[in-house]
Amino acid sequence: MVFTKEKYEFMINGVIFDLDGVIVSTDKLHCLAWAETCKEWDIPFSEDINDMLRGVSRMESVDIILKYGNRELSGEEKASFADAKNKRYVDLLSTLTRKDLLPNIPYVIRELRNRKIKLAVGSSSKNATAILDIIGISDWFDAIVDGNCIHNSKPDPEVFILAAEALNVHPRNCIVVEDAESGIIAAKEAGCLAAAVGAAKGFGRADYELDRIEELLGVV
Ligand code: G6P
Ligand code: MG
Numbered sequence: 705m706v707f708t709k710e711k712y713e714f715m716i717n718g719v720i721f722d723l724d725g726v727i728v729s730t731d732k733l734h735c736l737a738w739a740e741t742c743k744e745w746d747i748p749f750s751e752d753i754n755d756m757l758r759g760v761s762r763m764e765s766v767d768i769i770l771k772y773g774n775r776e777l778s779g780e781e782k783a784s785f786a787d788a789k790n791k792r793y794v795d796l797l798s799t800l801t802r803k804d805l806l807p808n809i810p811y812v813i814r815e816l817r818n819r820k821i822k823l824a825v826g827s828s829s830k831n832a833t834a835i836l837d838i839i840g841i842s843d844w845f846d847a848i849v850d851g852n853c854i855h856n857s858k859p860d861p862e863v864f865i866l867a868a869e870a871l872n873v874h875p876r877n878c879i880v881v882e883d884a885e886s887g888i889i890a891a892k893e894a895g896c897l898a899a900a901v902g903a904a905k906g907f908g909r910a911d912y913e914l915d916r917i918e919e920l921l922g923v924v
Pocket of ligand 2: 722723724725726731758759882883884
C-alpha cells in the first residue's frame with residue numbers, strides 16, 4: 705500500500721465503494737459491450753478509451769467515444785447507440801454470480817461489518833442496484849446510491865455526498881474506494897478520503913493506493 709499523504713486524524717466510520725471494477729468485475733462487461741457496439745457502428749474503440757469511461761455516465765461515455773473516434777452522431781443516433789450498448793450490457797449481466805466479485809471483497813466487507821463500519825455503494829451506473837440483486841449481495845450495504853439517484857455523474861461529488869448522507873456519516877469520516885480517476889476527483893470534492901485501486905492508481909490525487917483490497921483494513 706502507498707500512503708500518498710500524511711496519516712489522517714479523522715476516524716473512518718463509513719466506507720463508500722464504487723461498484724464496477726471495485727466490487728465486481730463488471731468493468732470488463734462494460735468494455736465488452738462498448739467494443740461490440742462500436743464494431744457494429746464502425747466506431748473506433750480501445751481499452752485506453754474504455755479507461756476514460758470509468759465512473760462516467762452512459763451518455764457522457766458516448767460523447768467521449770465519439771470524440772476519440774472522430775465521429776459525429778445526431779441526438780437520436782446517440783440515444784440508439786447508447787441503448788444498443790446497454791442492451792448488450794444487460795444481457796451480459798444475467799450471467800453474473802458471486803464468482804464475479806473481485807478477489808477478497810466478501811472477506812473485506814465481512815471484516816468491516818464486524819468493526820461496525822457503515823458501508824455504501826456509490827455508483828454512476830443505472831444498473832448498479834440490479835447488479836447487486838443479481839449477485840444477491842444488496843444486504844451487505846447500509847445504503848446504495850446509483851445512477852438513478854443523481855443528476856451529475858463523477859467527477860461531480862453528488863453521488864458520494866448522497867451516500868455519506870444516507871449513511872449518516874460526515875464525508876470527512878468516510879473513505880471512498882475507486883478504480884476511476886473521475887471517482888477519485890469526486891471523492892475529494894465531496895470531502896471524503898480516497899483510496900485508489902486498479903486503473904485509478906498512479907493518478908496522484910488519492911490519499912491511498914491499494915495493491916490489494918485487503919489493505920483497506922489497515923487504513924480503516
Ligand atoms: C459506472 C461505470 C461506467 C458506466 C457508468 C454508467 O460508473 O464505471 O463505465 O458508463 O457506470 O453505467 P450504466 O450501467 O448506467 O450504463
Ligand atoms: Mg468503477
